[in-house]
Amino acid sequence: MKKVGILGGTFNPPHTGHLVIANEVLHAYGLDEVWFMPNQVPPHKTVDEPISHSDRVAMLELAIADNQHFRIERAELDRSGPSYTYETMRILKDMYKETDFHFIIGGDMVEYLPKWHKIDELLKMVKFVGVSRPAYTTDSPYDILYAETPQMDISSSMIRERVRDGRSIRYLLPDPVRVYIEEHGLYGT
Ligand SMILES: Nc1ncnc2c1ncn2[C@@H]1O[C@H](COP(=O)(O)OP(=O)(O)OP(=O)(O)O)[C@@H](O)[C@H]1O
Numbered sequence: 001m002k003k004v005g006i007l008g009g010t011f012n013p014p015h016t017g018h019l020v021i022a023n024e025v026l027h028a029y030g031l032d033e034v035w036f037m038p039n040q041v042p043p044h045k046t047v048d049e050p051i052s053h054s055d056r057v058a059m060l061e062l063a064i065a066d067n068q069h070f071r072i073e074r075a076e077l078d079r080s081g082p083s084y085t086y087e088t089m090r091i092l093k094d095m096y097k098e099t100d101f102h103f104i105i106g107g108d109m110v111e112y113l114p115k116w117h118k119i120d121e122l123l124k125m126v127k128f129v130g131v132s133r134p135a136y137t138t139d140s141p142y143d144i145l146y147a148e149t150p151q152m153d154i155s156s157s158m159i160r161e162r163v164r165d166g167r168s169i170r171y172l173l174p175d176p177v178r179v180y181i182e183e184h185g186l187y188g189t
């Protein structure tokens with residue numbers, strides 16, 4: 001059976017934190033691949049600056065281009081409305097019957113998990129793998145897996161704020177993504 005990790009996210013923009021946790025979980029759990037799954041509409045937060053799906057996907061493509069174990073999963077982009085993970089995983093499990101899915105979440109999402117749509121049903125469908133994130137715990141009332149990863153205080157919102165303020169974002173994200181942000185004038189460059 002193929003073992004696949006899914007890292008769902010808004011990826012506005014993708015950054016080093018995303019790549020490191022995906023790679024750590026890939027190796028810790030002997031996964032064959034990690035699928036980066038950009039959401040259509042995040043279920044729990046509003047996107048403060050408008051950004052097109054095509055820009056988010058283009059940046060994600062650049063971010064994962066050098067890793068043969070990483071790919072993009074478009075299931076949520078092709079579906080309108082809030083991207084509830086329960087709905088998405090029902091579709092993916094139906095499409096990929098011989099696949100064991102591990103859904104990767106940072107500490108902020110571990111804390112938020114009890115509020116996820118149909119969480120009890122979702123827990124029966126996928127294994128969650130929690131990774132630590134500065135300022136969040138990985139304690140969960142649920143029986144989830146964990147992976148030790150280096151802690152990185154990097155977030156997409158921090159990168160957007162730095163761009164707005166004219167500060168450097170170098171090394172916080174892959175360089176081709178930084179160049180894309182600058183060339184396309186994203187986040188107020
Ligand atoms: N630095 C990090 N350490 C651990 N997990 C992270 C880190 N950054 C993101 N994640 C996890 O990656 C997934 C997708 O995150 P997302 O794309 O929303 O990025 P974000 O940095 O949290 O964005 P924003 O700052 O805009 O809220 C979530 O499960 C999140 O917890």
Ligand SMILES: O=C(O)c1ccc[n+]([C@@H]2O[C@H](COP(=O)([O-])O)[C@@H](O)[C@H]2O)c1
Pocket residue numbers: 007008009010011037039042043044045083084085086109112115116117
């Ligand atoms: O299904 C839910 O209720 C739910 C609530 C919050 C977050 N999620 C998913 O968790 C992943 C990380 O979310 P975000 O908003 O931090 O990018 C992404 O795939 C979201 O769709 C899912």
